[in-house]
Amino acid sequence: MSQGLRSADLDYPFDPRHIATQPAEPRDAARMMVVERASGAVHHAHVRDLPQWLRASDTLVVNRTRVAHARLMLRREGDGRELEGLLAAPLPGGAWLLLAKGGKRLREGDRLQMLAESHEGTVSLTCERKTDEGWQVRFDAGVDAHAALERAGRTPVPPYILKARGAEAQTERFDREHYQTVYGSDARMHSVAAPTAGLHFTPALLERIQAMGVQRANVTLEVGMGTFKPVEAEWLAQHAMHRERYEVPADTLSILRNREQGGRLVVVGTTTVRTLESLPDPLPADTFAAEASLLIQPGHRFRHVDALMTNFHLPRSTLLSLVGAFVGLDRLKALYELAQREGYRFYSYGDCMLLV
Numbered sequence: 001m002s003q004g005l006r007s008a009d010l011d012y013p014f015d016p017r018h019i020a021t022q023p024a025e026p027r028d029a030a031r032m033m034v035v036e037r038a039s040g041a042v043h044h045a046h047v048r049d050l051p052q053w054l055r056a057s058d059t060l061v062v063n064r065t066r067v068a069h070a071r072l073m074l075r076r077e078g079d080g081r082e083l084e085g086l087l088a089a090p091l092p093g094g095a096w097l098l099l100a101k102g103g104k105r106l107r108e109g110d111r112l113q114m115l116a117e118s119h120e121g122t123v124s125l126t127c128e129r130k131t132d133e134g135w136q137v138r139f140d141a142g143v144d145a146h147a148a149l150e151r152a153g154r155t156p157v158p159p160y161i162l163k164a165r166g167a168e169a170q171t172e173r174f175d176r177e178h179y180q181t182v183y184g185s186d187a188r189m190h191s192v193a194a195p196t197a198g199l200h201f202t203p204a205l206l207e208r209i210q211a212m213g214v215q216r217a218n219v220t221l222e223v224g225m226g227t228f229k230p231v232e233a234e235w236l237a238q239h240a241m242h243r244e245r246y247e248v249p250a251d252t253l254s255i256l257r258n259r260e261q262g263g264r265l266v267v268v269g270t271t272t273v274r275t276l277e278s279l280p281d282p283l284p285a286d287t288f289a290a291e292a293s294l295l296i297q298p299g300h301r302f303r304h305v306d307a308l309m310t311n312f313h314l315p316r317s318t319l320l321s322l323v324g325a326f327v328g329l330d331r332l333k334a335l336y337e338l339a340q341r342e343g344y345r346f347y348s349y350g351d352c353m354l355l356v
Contacts, residue, residue: 005297007231007239010316010324012333020345021165023178028205031344031351032309035335037327042335044342045354047200050309053356056213057263058307059255063195063272064218066184068146069153069176070192074100074112077124081105082115086156087149088225090190091136096145098125099134099225106135116152117172123148146187155179156192158228158348179348182206189222189245196311196348197269214266217255219275221246221292227271230316236297239318246275247289256304257283264306270319273326276304296322298329307356312339312346327355 024030028048035042045052054060070087085100100106110127125137139145155175181198183206210216226242233239256276259265267273278292281303295318308326313319324332335353344351 004299005236005321005329007233007236007316009329010231010236010320012315012336014315014336014346015340016164018340018344018346018350019160019164020347020350021161023199023349024345024351026202027178027182027200028202030200032200032354033335033339033342033344033351034354034356035327036356040331042338047352048205050205050354051208051212053307053354054209054212054214054266055262055264057260058214058266059217059259059263060209060214060266060268061217061219061252061272061276062181062183062198062201062268063221063223063275064181064184064186065189065191065195065220065223065271066187067156067180067194067223068187068190068192069149069155070190071154071156072098072152073115073154074125075115076106077111077113083112085112086192086225087137087153087190088134088192090145095128095136095138096125097131097134098127098137103130103135106130112137114148114152123152158193160347161349186218186220189220189247191221191223192225193223193227194348195221195223195269195271197309197352199349200309200352201268215255217252219246219248219252219272221271221275223271227319228314228317230314231318231321232316236295236321239295241293241295241318243291243293244271244274245289246278246292247287248275248279248284250285250287253279253283253285253288265304266307266309267305268309270310270313270322273302273305273308273322277302279304296325298325300325302326307354309352309354311348311350311352312336312344314347323353323355 072085083102088097112125113122128136222245231239
């Protein structure tokens with residue numbers, strides 16, 4: 001009996017020189033490989049050309065989550081040891097999960113000062129206990145965690161970008177502005193990564209799309225660390241899929257239920273796809289919130305995706321599996337090979353594909 005897809009099938013040859021360490025300026029100057037799924041035709045364009053590929057009856061669906069400033073520079077009270085961490089997720093009872101470099105040296109009861117760039121008004125975290133995932137920590141009583149992260153937290157730009165930048169390090173002010181979508185407005189959930197396909201939009205491009213008659217629908221999915229977790233099991237089906245909170249408002253659900261004849265759902269990013277494809281059938285009548293843990297792989301039947309805009313993804317990732325399910329995995333690998341030959345930039349700050 002077949003076990004499905006081997007994780008090795010999600011590998012592809014990649015030259016690290018194609019990793020984008022900076023975003024395109026302006027955002028919609030990023031390149032966009034347009035792939036017609038039916039004919040196989042490939043067009044090389046830019047994100048600013050997106051209206052050419054849209055119809056007035058289309059709906060553009062986006063993830064409006066905002067990225068939390070969850071990357072922390074910390075100093076342990078007592079010996080002054082400094083370490084870097086990521087406040088990965090809220091936990092029940094008001095605690096938080098902290099992933100810390102050098103976390104093995106921490107002990108229960110240690111207090112960690114969050115170091116703001118200004119070094120003014122530090123806030124402390126207390127290490128409560130070690131877990132399998134990291135450290136359970138807690139802010140001091142009365143501290144507004146969101147406000148503390150806004151002041152002292154850094155942008156959680158993916159580590160592979162920071163490593164690829166090397167001496168080309170960028171300022172925190174730059175990343176705060178660029179590693180965030182222009183329409184991100186929902187900060188109720190603690191996203192530790194950006195829905196990167198959405199980074200390419202500018203207010204002017206959104207206005208042009210709206211002027212065409214294309215409506216926009218919103219969802220919110222909390223982008224967690226599991227997004228970047230590589231597939232390490234031999235078979236993809238054995239991969240322990242992460243869970244992410246999501247919410248779909250009533251007006252978006254109404255659009256999904258009452259689409260015009262021929263109206264397409266043009267979905268921006270894999271996080272938005274996972275949200276839509278995780279919805280129950282039949283669709284709820286009112287705002288719906290739940291957790292997404294859906295592993296999308298070749299053979300999946302898409303219910304709410306007609307066209308997909310997405311960046312170029314890491315090998316052995318569930319994101320690559322999702323896009324491979326939409327366009328065909330062998331076809332996707334051939335497109336990635338073409339993208340490297342054509343000099344497209346990969347990953348979070350990179351260029352994108354539009355699969356129509």
